[in-house]
Amino acid sequence: MEPESVRFFEDEKFMWDGEIYETRDAAEARRKEYEAENFQTQVVEAENAYLVYSRRVVKEVVVEGEPPPA
Numbered sequence: 001m002e003p004e005s006v007r008f009f010e011d012e013k014f015m016w017d018g019e020i021y022e023t024r025d026a027a028e029a030r031r032k033e034y035e036a037e038n039f040q041t042q043v044v045e046a047e048n049a050y051l052v053y054s055r056r057v058v059k060e061v062v063v064e065g066e067p068p069p070a
Contacts, residue, residue: 015054026050027052040056041053
């Protein structure tokens with residue numbers, strides 16, 4: 001199986017975490033870990049295995065250093 005690294009759910013981009021889970025329970029456990037870290041997640045069944053896709057919306061951008069001269 002060669003899963004897609006990027007999938008769209010409801011027009012939002014999710015990235016595959018790179019793991020193939022043999023059971024739904026294993027995928028759901030990982031999903032809960034991601035959600036605890038404020039990720040949005042999707043679990044997908046594919047070829048008798050499970051995949052976890054996640055995304056996180058950037059809410060704040062921190063810029064360090066001085067701005068370049070104009």
